[in-house]
Amino acid sequence: MLIKxxxxxxxxxxxxxxxxxxxxxxFIFYGASKRFTEYVPETLPEHIKKVGVFVDADxxxxxxxxxxxxxxxxxxxxxxxPALCWELRQAGIPVIKAxxxxxxxxxQATVAYEGCCNYYLFDTKxxxxxxxxxxxxxxxxxxxxxxxxxxxxxxINPDSLGDLTEFAHPYWVGxxxxxxxxxxxxxxxxxxxxxxxxxxxxLRRMNRITTLFKTRQNxxxxxxxxxxxxNLNDTTRVLKALQQKGxxxxxxxxxxxxPMADGPVIQESSxxxxxxxxxxxxLFDQLQDIREEVNIPLILMGYLNPIMQYGFENFCRSCAExxxxxxxxxxxxxxxxxxxxxxxxxxxxxxxxxxxxxxTSEERIRLIDAHTDGFIYMVxxxxxxxxxxxxxxxxxxxxxxxxxxxxxxxRLIGFGISNKATFDAACSNASGGIVGSKFVQLLGSSASxxxxxxxxxxxxxx
Numbered sequence: 001m002l003i004k005x006x007x008x009x010x011x012x013x014x015x016x017x018x019x020x021x022x023x024x025x026x027f028i029f030y031g032a033s034k035r036f037t038e039y040v041p042e043t044l045p046e047h048i049k050k051v052g053v054f055v056d057a058d059x060x061x062x063x064x065x066x067x068x069x070x071x072x073x074x075x076x077x078x079x080x081x082p083a084l085c086w087e088l089r090q091a092g093i094p095v096i097k098a099x100x101x102x103x104x105x106x107x108q109a110t111v112a113y114e115g116c117c118n119y120y121l122f123d124t125k126x127x128x129x130x131x132x133x134x135x136x137x138x139x140x141x142x143x144x145x146x147x148x149x150x151x152x153x154x155x156i157n158p159d160s161l162g163d164l165t166e167f168a169h170p171y172w173v174g175x176x177x178x179x180x181x182x183x184x185x186x187x188x189x190x191x192x193x194x195x196x197x198x199x200x201x202x203l204r205r206m207n208r209i210t211t212l213f214k215t216r217q218n219x220x221x222x223x224x225x226x227x228x229x230x231n232l233n234d235t236t237r238v239l240k241a242l243q244q245k246g247x248x249x250x251x252x253x254x255x256x257x258x259p260m261a262d263g264p265v266i267q268e269s270s271x272x273x274x275x276x277x278x279x280x281x282x283l284f285d286q287l288q289d290i291r292e293e294v295n296i297p298l299i300l301m302g303y304l305n306p307i308m309q310y311g312f313e314n315f316c317r318s319c320a321e322x323x324x325x326x327x328x329x330x331x332x333x334x335x336x337x338x339x340x341x342x343x344x345x346x347x348x349x350x351x352x353x354x355x356x357x358x359x360t361s362e363e364r365i366r367l368i369d370a371h372t373d374g375f376i377y378m379v380x381x382x383x384x385x386x387x388x389x390x391x392x393x394x395x396x397x398x399x400x401x402x403x404x405x406x407x408x409x410x411r412l413i414g415f416g417i418s419n420k421a422t423f424d425a426a427c428s429n430a431s432g433g434i435v436g437s438k439f440v441q442l443l444g445s446s447a448s449x450x451x452x453x454x455x456x457x458x459x460x461x462x
Contacts, residue, residue, distance in 0.1 A: 300319065
């Protein structure tokens with residue numbers, strides 16, 4: 001979870017706060033604020049980014065301040081236009097746009113800024129701009145349907161831990177801390193912040209997969225790609241592109257030399273990725289800081305052999321450290337999962353997603369439903385992966401048969417999703433669809449991950 005502490009102005013206070021495990025430090029350049037400052041340290045520890053906070057400043061003022069103080073990010077609290085946000089973001093300055101929230105109607109203002117900002121900040125509506133010490137009703141955020149990740153702000157204090165534990169939203173990524181930890185405006189109680197930061201890092205957040213299906217019941221689009229393909233260091237760029245384009249869930253493929261459930265497209269991508277030097281250790285290194293920028297649910301999908309070589313306990317621990325929400329291991333026997341793996345995965349809050357096919361017995365399906373959570377991966381056929389133009393009536397019967405079982409877990413349909421017809425059929429018979437081979441093929445033939453995602457969305461919508 002991202003932790004931002006805002007309204008800093010005192011050099012000694014800043015120095016003490018810099019020793020804490022926070023991510024962002026905010027400096028307010030709005031003259032009417034009680035926390036206005038003209039002091040920003042030249043350097044902070046590498047793990048802390050400097051955020052400049054502005055209210056209705058014009059573009060030139062923002063730019064000059066960014067350059068003068070070496071700011072890493074900007075936070076805009078006034079009526080700044082989407083165009084200004086986009087201009088700053090395109091120039092490489094991450095943008096947080098703040099919105100004053102009281103009712104669901106206030107969320108409508110975010111719509112015009114979708115795609116223009118890196119983050120939103122939802123603060124309490126009050127007469128001024130932030131620092132009110134009052135909290136708005138977080139439950140209204142259930143009506144937020146945007147794709148931009150957001151921070152909670154307004155009235156968060158040492159007593160807020162319980163409420164933060166209960167709060168859930170798939171695009172919630174962090175908290176903004178200010179007046180709830182002050183002795184006077186701009187002077188933070190570092191010891192209280194230290195304990196709060198320790199506690200919030202220990203919170204066992206609701207798994208993002210659970211949150212996704214809790215807040216969205218249909219038309220979920222999950223996309224698979226092979227880590228390290230087409231180039232070794234493409235992994236994080238692909239993930240950012242998928243989130244930016246509104247993909248709901250991502251499966252990151254762990255390349256393996258003998259991918260028995262995969263068709264030729266994914267087999268070829270695995271061979272290429274291995275040749276590029278991809279391995280589990282390299283992948284976890286690449287994903288180490290991914291949760292600072294990507295908040296959608298992430299699943300690792302791979303075969304048992306490389307996972308066992310890594311060590312299953314170590315694998316689950318590394319997943320938790322990187323913010324991976326679940327794993328799919330097609331060749332993991334269900335009996336072995338129950339006996340040897342389930343407890344260890346649950347220890348690290350990692351969902352193990354099981355596959356079912358048209359040949360899976362009802363008894364086994366009900367066992368899977370009873371002993372797993374997250375979702376069930378409905379394989380559309382017993383063959384290997386690969387794009388299809390449509391689903392046969394026989395497959396439609398299989399979908400209907402599974403639906404008639406009234407299972408506890410939601411389902412996603414995969415294998416063969418490649419166009420509007422197949423994705424619509426998946427959404428009609430489950431909570432959504434999983435696209436694999438089609439996207440991997442587009443990744444290999446497109447000039448950039450962003451172009452590949454655009455082409456995929458075009459195929460699924462036309």
